[in-house]
Amino acid sequence: MKLLIVDDEPIILRGLVKVIRDSASPGSDVRSAGNAYEAIELMKTYRPDVTVTDLHMPERSGFELMKEAKEVGLCERFIVLTGHDDFEYVRQALRYGVVDYLLKPIDKIEMSVLLSKIEDLLPSDADQEGKQHAKRILSYTKANYMNDLSLDHLADLMKLHPSYISSLFKKETGDTFVNYLNAFRIKEAQSLLETHRHLSVNEIGRRVGIENKHYFNKVFKKYAGLTPGAYRDKKNDERCGG
Template sequence: MKILIVDDEPLILKGLVKIVEEVAPSGSDICSAFNAPEALETMKRFMPEVTITDIHMPEKNGFELIREARLEGICERFIILTGYDEFDYVRQALRSGVVDYLLKPLDRKEIAALLSRVNEELPAASDSEYSRHAERLLAYLQMNYMRDLSLDHLADRMGLHPNYISSLFKKETGDTLVNYLNALRIREAQKLLKTQPHSTVCAISRQVGFDTKHYFAKVFKKYTGTTPGAYRENQD
């Protein structure tokens, strides 16, 4: 199991890593980060099954980290860790859909039991199963890229856990779901801009799965270096 630990206090982070290393399920891979921006970058390459994060951090707090990580599809399971035993934090943690809420100092037995539970909930798969799941997932995206797709939707459709899909996707494509899906949509948009000269850019953006023309143009320029209109003009 891949575990990411996030805390902005170096000594506390070092202590947390030591405890988790001692109590985590056998074979666990543990990584750490000092703040939310560093954690988000780490997630993109590490793809943790669960992230243990402090709430109070500079720049971005733990809840902002959770929202961004889920939006990017780079981690779905979180354990909130804080020294503040206040109901508002508990309530916000529950609303964020975290696995659990733990108070500092960390109770070794409590975190051991929690990590064991998380590990048991993660699906195990052989290499052949892994390849089959990857083929199904990529085929589904190819046929349904124009729909409103999310990690939860794919998990429900494939009958797999969201964390497993994230890990599978990263291993198979070297990219996150969001980046892969956007790149796929932009490739299809390029084809339509060439073959449907009378369709508006707005209409094409909807055909490939973007809600607004503005966001479509922004993503299109990110992946192609030009705007949809300029791209179409250059095809003449």
């Protein structure tokens, strides 16, 4: 099991690392970060199974750390630590999908029981690795939909076989890579047609990654039910109350 410990007080952080190393199962990998920024950067390569974090840290709180980590798929499980026995903190923490809530100073036996329970719930290494690959692939696709994307390109970038990426895509989204990418592009094109009326249909096609105007019209009609020009006219009519 991979654990990340986050606390802005160095002495407390060292103590937490020692207690958690003693509490975790043999072979567990325990790493630490002194603030939320450092934790996010470490998560990008480390991908912890569980993050144990203080809630009250300067600049960025434990709540902000959990929110960002969950949004971009860096960590799904959290244990929060705080010296404040306050139900409001518990309520907020639970909204972020926290596994448990422990008051400082933490009890070694309590932590050991909790970590053991979490480890029993973790997916197998293969399942976990697959989910992490899928999140990276989806994140990259959404950020780069306007570029020339293909399974082969993703395979080279991610150092994975194209057929493996294809099966991951299907498992994660329920759709093929091509269908997912085209649907995402057309959704973005619809937004541009509505908000950037000065742009030509051809330019919008290029901006969402479809250079060929005939192919763009064909794909747009397949996913939106009408051509880009007709879609824009329809939205203009709706806007004018026609």
